[in-house]
Amino acid sequence: MSQKFQASVHHRDDLSFVKLAGVIDEDNELTELTDKIHGGTVVIDLGEVERINSCGVRDWVNWLGKVETKGTDVVLVECSPAIVAQINLVNNFTGNGMVKSFYVPYFCPECDEEKVLLCETGDMGPPPHEPPTCRCDECDLVMDFDDMPDSYFAFLSNQRKLAEPDKINGAMRELGRNTDGSADGKGGKVRSRASAPNLSSTSKPSVPSLPSIRSSAHTGSGGTGVGRTGSKPPSRQHVSHVNSGSRPPGQFGSGGHVMPGNSFGFASQQMSAPVAAPSRSNALVFVLIAILLGAIGVLAYLVLTK
Numbered sequence: 001m002s003q004k005f006q007a008s009v010h011h012r013d014d015l016s017f018v019k020l021a022g023v024i025d026e027d028n029e030l031t032e033l034t035d036k037i038h039g040g041t042v043v044i045d046l047g048e049v050e051r052i053n054s055c056g057v058r059d060w061v062n063w064l065g066k067v068e069t070k071g072t073d074v075v076l077v078e079c080s081p082a083i084v085a086q087i088n089l090v091n092n093f094t095g096n097g098m099v100k101s102f103y104v105p106y107f108c109p110e111c112d113e114e115k116v117l118l119c120e121t122g123d124m125g126p127p128p129h130e131p132p133t134c135r136c137d138e139c140d141l142v143m144d145f146d147d148m149p150d151s152y153f154a155f156l157s158n159q160r161k162l163a164e165p166d167k168i169n170g171a172m173r174e175l176g177r178n179t180d181g182s183a184d185g186k187g188g189k190v191r192s193r194a195s196a197p198n199l200s201s202t203s204k205p206s207v208p209s210l211p212s213i214r215s216s217a218h219t220g221s222g223g224t225g226v227g228r229t230g231s232k233p234p235s236r237q238h239v240s241h242v243n244s245g246s247r248p249p250g251q252f253g254s255g256g257h258v259m260p261g262n263s264f265g266f267a268s269q270q271m272s273a274p275v276a277a278p279s280r281s282n283a284l285v286f287v288l289i290a291i292l293l294g295a296i297g298v299l300a301y302l303v304l305t306k
Helices: 030-036 054-069 081-089 154-158 165-174 236-243 280-305
Strands: 005-012 015-024 041-052 073-077 101-108 113-120 190-192
Touching (some): 015 054, 015 165, 030 054, 041 054, 054 073
Parallel strands (some): 041 073
Antiparallel strands (some): 101 113, 113 190
16 A cells, blocks of 8 residues: 555445545556445545645545446545545535545634634535634634635535434444544544644645745845844734745745835845946046137137126
């Protein structure tokens, strides 16, 4: 089994429980699980799937189709934000199956903390769907929903009611997975995205360091500067711009503010060329003007003295 992709299969009566984790890409090894699934229902836990690419989506859809041809009902539980994004993008991502539960991402702008909250599809009610309230563990303030409600909850409009939910919940408990998303039933409904296992894709994005340019662009008078250590991390509104590797036209002045200028980020004082000395042609012009003025003066003197 690949190090970046992990899978396990357990059985209880006519129910199979499949847990997937890691990255689903071209090396997913999903086909090896087909023969291990038997019974009338398969519950697929996707809570620890951190990323899935286009090749992984193709293989997933094909694999899910093979599972359903065996007459197996598919139920998806604890869908990670990466999986929810694909459910909303790919029409047949869930096949004929349904989503029982999924994680909702949150962000605290005060503490720069991220968290995911496990929600039951049946508890979301009719549209328009709004994210449940989630509080920050650090400051106890209400956290911001880390997506757009209309797009994130779009898949709920196509979900049908789960048949025999008590049977599935009971089987999940006996197999060591509680309906609140934890292994022991204590506090698993809410968890930190940074500390959750195998959720690195949803953890805080890393911000690449900017070029080391020692100028007023970083340490302007009284300013914090872009490269100053100990400063507060950039807000999420700016993270995507920094991660893209592009920089807008302009230069950073004191305090990290963008000022008009060149696109390389140097201070205008550094980019301005030194003032060159007057050229020889300019000196020649001055000499000719002086001679002309002198001639005019001599003529004026001769005229006046006649």
